[in-house]
Amino acid sequence: MKPLPPTLRENRRYVLARIDPPWFETDSRTLYEALAETVTALYGDTGMARIQPAVISVRPGYAIVRCIRSTEADLLAALAAVNHAGPQKVAIRSLRTSGTLLALRRAIGGAVTPPATETGEARFQGKTYASIRYQIEKVDLFENGFKSQELLFLTAEDLEE
Numbered sequence: 001m002k003p004l005p006p007t008l009r010e011n012r013r014y015v016l017a018r019i020d021p022p023w024f025e026t027d028s029r030t031l032y033e034a035l036a037e038t039v040t041a042l043y044g045d046t047g048m049a050r051i052q053p054a055v056i057s058v059r060p061g062y063a064i065v066r067c068i069r070s071t072e073a074d075l076l077a078a079l080a081a082v083n084h085a086g087p088q089k090v091a092i093r094s095l096r097t098s099g100t101l102l103a104l105r106r107a108i109g110g111a112v113t114p115p116a117t118e119t120g121e122a123r124f125q126g127k128t129y130a131s132i133r134y135q136i137e138k139v140d141l142f143e144n145g146f147k148s149q150e151l152l153f154l155t156a157e158d159l160e161e
Contacts (some may be wrong), residue, residue, distance in 0.1 A: 011069040013097055017079055019061055019134040020091040021142065022132065023119065028055040031063055034085040039078045051075055056101065062108050063092070065103065072097050 019026070032055040036160050039048050051071040056064040067075040078094045122131040122141060129141035 002094075011099070012066050013069050013072045013075075013099060014056065014101055014104050015065045015067070015072065015075060015079065015094050016096040016098070016107055017065060018093045018095055019058075019063055020093065022061040024085075024088055024090055025060055026058060026085050026088070028058045028063075030086045031055050031058055034082050034090075035065065035078060038081045038158045039075075040083060042078055043074060047074065051078075053078070059108060064104050065106075069099075 019031075023042065032053075035053055035055065036048065038052055039051060043051065051067050051074050053075055054066045056066050058064075063080065076094045076097075079094050081090045083089060096104060096107055118132075118133040120131050122129045124141065127143060129143050131142075132140045
């Protein structure tokens with residue numbers, strides 16, 4: 001059986017998503033199961049058939065997810081609603097949407113978020129945080145054992161402590 005010519009195929013959109021925490025590593029099957037569960041919970045089986053989500057690739061900290069054109073908004077809502085992948089709690093944040101995989105793969109390669117250069121532990125104001133330092137002098141702090149996030153705005157003097 002011959003494949004359909006490009007003019008008869010359905011158009012697709014690809015979404016680049018960041019997986020938080022960045023050190024969480026998963027495979028595409030586990031991520032797809034979490035996404036499928038969320039899409040089905042939000043939109044039902046008919047919504048799942050209409051959106052047709054698929055996890056194309058997973059790299060450390062990023063994933064590329066495919067859907068049918070004009071269902072991107074539904075997919076973005078479902079990605080934001082994913083709160084676990086397997087036993088691990090995760091958050092998935094959409095970064096870019098594109099009609100081609102090439103554009104998203106280029107985005108992963110550079111301009112989206114620089115790769116972490118150093119991970120460790122930091123103490124600040126009597127609390128212990130997991131820290132991730134990036135090349136552009138950006139440092140993310142995650143409080144160990146937290147239930148809600150606390151925003152920290154640190155200066156260079158704070159980092160010297």
